[in-house]
Amino acid sequence: MILPIVAYGDPVLKTEGVEIDKDYEGLETLIENMWETMYNAHGVGLAAPQIGKSIRLFVVDASPFAEDDADGEPDPKAAGLDGFKKVFINPIIEEESGEEWAFQEGCLSIPNIREDVYRKEKITITYFDENFKFHEETYDGYAARIIQHEYDHVDGVLFTDHLSTLKKKLLMKKLANISKGIVDIDYRMKFPVTKRKR
16 A cells, blocks of 8 residues: 655654564554555655654665666666665664765655765664564665665654755755645655645
8 A cells, every 4th residue: 555655844754763573563564555655656765754653664675776877887886786675674773884975865755855965885784674584784885875864764864954054944945845745746745734645
């Protein structure tokens, strides 16, 4: 089932998610719905707070980044992303390392806005998958970037929180309009100011 994605301004997006256990009611269905919702909105990641649930769960499918760049050359930051599809439950980023690098990030909860965000190039993360099997893995490049972005969501952090004060001021009107539902999108959203779905 395709769920409405919560828009910027809803308090759930600024709330730290709680851990869940394998008996969390409806977990399998929730994960299926999150995949369906993410693909419908053409995203590469979706966190539970974005569908109104303050829990530590997100899904990632980085396959679109595996395609060659405009010159037909493979991008080294996209290495190993073909078929990279994972569920992260109760994740903990244990370490971030390497140089910080900028990339224009967007967010399904903040449509039509993309800004450069600086993040470390490498992470080590522990998490449980959809079968509650424990993993400890290290990622770099786009995989690390997507995971860091979704991990921020379960910590109640948005990519706009990483921007300079000046950049935030310049985006204030656009962000306010998103909260009110004044935005052109082709997927279902729930807007906090109007309390309506579209």
